[in-house]
Amino acid sequence: MKKAHIFGIVIIAIAIMVIVSTIGDSSTYTTFTVAQNMAQDGNKEAIHVVGQLTKDPQGKVVGIQSGRDMVSFSFTMIDNDGKTETVFYNEPMPQDFARSEQVVVIGSYKNQEQFIADKILLKCPSKYKEEQTI
Template identity: 60%
Template sequence: MKTSHIIGIIIIAAAIGIIITTAGDASSYVTFDTAQEMALNGNENSIHVVGELKKKNGEIVGIRPSVDKLSFSFVMVDDNKKEQKVFYNEPMPADFQRSEKVVVIGSYKDDLFVAEKILMKCPSKYQENTVKAEM
C-alpha cells in the first residue's frame, strides 16, 4: 500500500471520529420535567428547553434582575405548561421581553434551571410588513 493511501485512510478515519463526537453533543428540545429527570439520572450535558415567558393578564411577570443588573432570573412556561424559575448569569438581552418563544440551554442545579445560553424568537423579525400605497 502506498503512503498516500495510508494518509488518506487516516484522514477519513479522523473525519468519521469528529462527526461521531459532534453528533453525540446534539440535543433536542425537551420539557422541564424531562430535563429534571435527565439531571437526576446524572446527565450533565446542556439541555434545550423551549417555552414562553410567564404572562398574567397579557403582561410578563416573574423577571427579577440582580442588584448589579449583571444577571437575572425569570419564570418560563414550557410546552406542558409547567412553570420553572430560570437563572441566567448574564445581563438581560435587549429584546428579551418582546420575545415570542424562548429556548434556554443549560442544566438543573437542585430545583433551579441555570441557563448558559438564551435564544429568542421575536415576532417583529418574522412578521411580514405590508406597505399600502395611497392614490
C-alpha cells in the first residue's frame, strides 16, 4: 500500500475513535432527584434537567427573582417527576424566558442545596400553530 492510503486509514480510525468517545459522554435528561443523588455521590459533571416554569392560574410565570447584582436571577422550575426546585442562573435572563413551554437547565447542585445552572435551553411556543379551518 501507498503511504497516502495508510495515512488515510489512520485518519479515519482516529475520527471513529473520537466519535465513539463523544457518544459515551453525551448527556440525557434527568430529574432534580437524580441530579441531587449524583451530587451526593461526588459527581461534578453538568447534568441536564428538563421541566416547566411554575405558573399561576392565569398562566403568568411566578418565582423569578433578580440577583443582588441585577444580572443573575433565580427561578422556580418543576421537573418531569413533579419536584419543584429553585434554580440559580448567574447570567441575564434569556429573551422570551417567561414565554417558554419547556426549560432545560444544564448545571449541577452546589452543596446539595441549590441547583446552579450553567446554561438554559428554552422551547418557546411556536408562532406557526395550526389553525382549524371551518
